[in-house]
Amino acid sequence: MKTAILYVGHGSRVEAGNQELLSFIEKTKTQFPDIPIQETGFIELTSPTIVEAVRACVDQGATHIAVVPVLLLTAQHAKEDIPEEIEKAQKQFPHVHFAYGKPFGIEPTIIDLIKQRVEEAGLKSVNHRPAFEEREEVTLVLVGRGSSDPEQTSDLFKIARLAWEQTPIKDVEVCFIAATHPTIDEGLEKAARLKADTIYVIPYLLFTGVLMKGLEKQLAELNQRSDKIFILGDYLGFDDHLIEVLKKRTVEVLAKLG
Known part of the structure; x- marks a missing residue:
């Protein structure tokens, strides 16, 4: 038995986003010094593909591969796209045993x-944990990537509530870049109708890319025509604190291989 870890990221049209992922995974690899075979594949938009990354593991002698999604939430990519690619790889390499893990999900570190x-x-x-009387008259808007999968959208609403519990804000709203409602326009319009004059917008994204750039432009335009102040915070990014979350998810899937 020779075990490999295959980390799977989303992929971005913006190369800086892909490099952020690769740098983050390089740090994570050091958490598993006894597993020399560790590769990275992407769901879309860049290479290597998942099947190509599996082949790289097999070429190094891997007989058991732990597939770890480097994704924030469970949605179509985690439920369908990655499993479909694993199935393709299984047909090409029938002697290889695969185990599949979970996205980051809802974790205290992320809150x-x-x-x-x-x-x-x-x-x-x-x-x-702030008392209600300590809360400032400000609003937080969490912006998710968006999915037609109700599990993904409901998880972000739960994360928003947990974030409200830990921060001294009066209101928190959730909106999505694509695929579902409320859209960014709907979420920001609702936030603007609330009492707070200051609205913090935090992109619930792992990496920079075209989505982040579009959001920057939209908020700049809003600030020009609104009497409210919209402040764009940094996206989550591949923060070093998330290494422990990815390590936890990797240990879980390695355990499935025995």
Whole structure:
């Protein structure tokens, strides 16, 4: 038995986003020094593909491959696209055993990271769960990638509520870049109707790309024609704190291989 780890990222048209992922995974690889075969594949938009990355593992002698999705939430990519590619690889390499893991999901580390991003954008920092009287008259808008999968959208609403519990804000809203409602326009319009004059917008994204660039432009236009102040915070990114989350998910799927 020779085990390999295959990390699977989404892929981006913007090469900087792909490099962010690769750099993050290089750091994660050091958490598993006893597993020399560790490769990365992408779902779309760049290479290597998942099947190509599987082949790279097999060429190095792998007989058991732990496939770990480097994705924030469970949606079509995690439920359908990656399993379909694993099935293709299984047909090409019938002697290889595969085990498949879970996306990051809802983790305390991620809630802490959202809190950190809002504080970096200008919100006052607190080291405790704020009482209602301590909450500032500001709104937080979390912007997700979007999916037709209800599990993905409901998870982001739960994450938004958990973020509200940890930050001194009055309101939190959720909207999506594509595939579902509320859209970005709908979410920002709703936030603008609330009492708060300051609205922090945090992209719930792992990497930079065309989605992030479009959001920057949209908020710049809003600030020119609105009496509200829209402040765009940094996207989650491949923050070093997330290495522990990815390590946890990798350990889980390695256990399935025995």
